[in-house]
Amino acid sequence: DSLRVDALAAWLKEHLFPAASADAAEAECAGLDESHAGRITRSVRNSGREFSAWINRHTAGWFDMSSLVSLLFALRGIRKVLMTYSSPSxxxxxxxxxxxxxxxRTV
Structure with missing residues (x-):
């Protein structure tokens, strides 16, 4: 089982996250100090960053993970307001x- 998982991880790294090592190096250069975070926390954050970079590459730079989720929430909110005729306080x-x-940041 562990050999299959290792093979799957290698395939995912090669086909879905080829720029992950470049992103990790860029994050280190950007001064992100995560030495206080645990191994699982760093792994989850790195996976999120890699997924966000994947979305960014596949949408020609239009979206990242947070902007795509924000758009989905905004569309759902607009739909709910229009269908229920309610508005927030x-x-x-x-x-x-x-x-x-x-x-x-303002200039």
Whole structure:
């Protein structure tokens, strides 16, 4: 069983995540210090980054994982508002606005 899993991992690395080693080197150069995180946490984060890079490559740079999920949530939210004729409260809209702006850089 372990040989099959190793073969599957090698195939996935070669066919689905060929730039993973370049992304890992880029992340290290970007100053991401994850020495405090456990091995499983680092593995999950790296898998998420690799999947996000895969989405980015296959959508010609239009999306990454977070932007694609955001788009899906936005479309679902718009559909729900239009079908149920409901709207969020003012406080909820203010929270969303502040959450979206968090981390944005202004010139």
């Amino acid at each position: 003012g406080a909820q809209m203010l929270w969303w606005a502040l959450s979206l702006m968090r981390g944005w």
